[in-house]
Amino acid sequence: MYIIVVGAGKVGWNLARELLDKNHEVTLIESNRRRYLTVEQELEHNVSYGDASELWVLERAGIQRADMVIAVTGDDEDNMLICQVAREKYLVERIIARVNNPRNRQHFDLLGIKPSVSATDLILRLLEHEVPEYGLVHLLDLQEEQLEIIEMLLGKDSGVTGRRVGDLQMPEGSLLISVLRSGKGFVPTAETVLEEGDEVLAVLDPGKEDELKALFRPEGNGGDGG
Amino acid sequence: MFILIVGCGRVGSSVARGMLGEGHEVSCLDEDPESHARLEVGLEKSWEDLGGQFTVGAGLESEALVAAGIERADAFIASTDGDNTNIVIAQIAQKRYQVPTVIARVLDPLRAEWYQRQGLHTVCPTRVAIDMLEGAVRKAAEDSGPGDPATVAG
Numbered sequence: 001m002y003i004i005v006v007g008a009g010k011v012g013w014n015l016a017r018e019l020l021d022k023n024h025e026v027t028l029i030e031s032n033r034r035r036y037l038t039v040e041q042e043l044e045h046n047v048s049y050g051d052a053s054e055l056w057v058l059e060r061a062g063i064q065r066a067d068m069v070i071a072v073t074g075d076d077e078d079n080m081l082i083c084q085v086a087r088e089k090y091l092v093e094r095i096i097a098r099v100n101n102p103r104n105r106q107h108f109d110l111l112g113i114k115p116s117v118s119a120t121d122l123i124l125r126l127l128e129h130e131v132p133e134y135g136l137v138h139l140l141d142l143q144e145e146q147l148e149i150i151e152m153l154l155g156k157d158s159g160v161t162g163r164r165v166g167d168l169q170m171p172e173g174s175l176l177i178s179v180l181r182s183g184k185g186f187v188p189t190a191e192t193v194l195e196e197g198d199e200v201l202a203v204l205d206p207g208k209e210d211e212l213k214a215l216f217r218p219e220g221n222g223g224d225g226g
Numbered sequence: 227m228f229i230l231i232v233g234c235g236r237v238g239s240s241v242a243r244g245m246l247g248e249g250h251e252v253s254c255l256d257e258d259p260e261s262h263a264r265l266e267v268g269l270e271k272s273w274e275d276l277g278g279q280f281t282v283g284a285g286l287e288s289e290a291l292v293a294a295g296i297e298r299a300d301a302f303i304a305s306t307d308g309d310n311t312n313i314v315i316a317q318i319a320q321k322r323y324q325v326p327t328v329i330a331r332v333l334d335p336l337r338a339e340w341y342q343r344q345g346l347h348t349v350c351p352t353r354v355a356i357d358m359l360e361g362a363v364r365k366a367a368e369d370s371g372p373g374d375p376a377t378v379a380g
Contacts, residue, residue, distance in 0.1 A: 054336070080310075
């Protein structure tokens with residue numbers, strides 16, 4: 001694949017290196033002369049100097065034949081517009097944009113720049129996963145599909161331990177998809193009896209979280225007045 | 227008409243004063259509080275006394291745009307010193323807030339032209355400067371008679 005990466009910061013440089021290792025053809029574009037000269041010592045002809053906001057710089061890098069454009073500069077406006085131009089003017093099929101300030105994600109969405117990746121969001125998700133103080137962890141938002149996947153840990157106060165899955169009054173628009181017990185995962189059947197310490201995954205329509213929480217009363221969720 | 231101008235530099239502030247002088251309602255948004263002083267250059271009263279509005283904030287911040295009145299704006303002018311900022315906030319004004327008239331200042335002629343074709347009204351001062359300079363040189367060339375044939379042929 002021919003991939004253009006814009007922005008030779010830590011993310012862009014390492015990304016370009018990884019992609020080259022995987023035998024892709026890569027051009028990394030950097031607008032800061034000093035940074036360009038540093039990176040050029042390692043990546044040589046795979047790095048190009050210029051401001052990728054300018055159309056001729058993208059054209060010189062061969063954007064017309066690019067399979068993918070990844071914009072990971074430190075500037076959200078730049079990342080948005082580079083991707084917008086790549087997709088709408090040069091008809092590049094795949095784009096990925098980095099979001100520096102999570103508050104700007106709405107603008108990426110508005111301009112149809114998808115997928116957009118925010119390191120802050122990823123770390124927050126990870127943090128939620130590692131510190132599940134709400135007892136209910138968002139694993140994935142399938143925005144296009146309008147679905148969410150969440151994880152719940154069943155404590156001893158849970159309303160569903162000791163009960164058959166088939167007997168649960170699951171809210172409409174939700175489904176139990178897996179149970180993790182003593183390190184092993186399996187897909188529950190109607191006969192499965194839930195136990196204390198089970199970690200269950202459920203897929204649900206957005207907005208069904210509260211109903212599901214009320215039913216499962218997962219660990220760390222309420223009860224302590226918090 | 228209610229006009230919101232984002233970016234209150236030399237261009238933005240002049241347009242703001244001009245429009246206010248013509249009786250329009252004008253609101254300016256700029257990151258730099260000091261740019262308020264530029265609005266009052268040559269005015270006898272303060273910007274606010276004359277009915278102008280000024281908000282400190284960035285054009286990418288929804289709260290700032292709303293505080294500056296984007297929801298009731300009839301016209302939106304993006305005239306910050308950054309092309310990319312202007313193009314992005316103009317599209318936000320157009321797509322999210324459905325402002326009827328949106329104009330973006332874009333210095334890069336190639337992108338000004340492309341975004342214009344995509345339905346964004348762009349004004350490109352660089353294009354204007356190029357045309358004026360070329361026109362001035364052409365005029366001078368005509369006045370001084372035909373050029374050296376050898377040079378023209380080359």
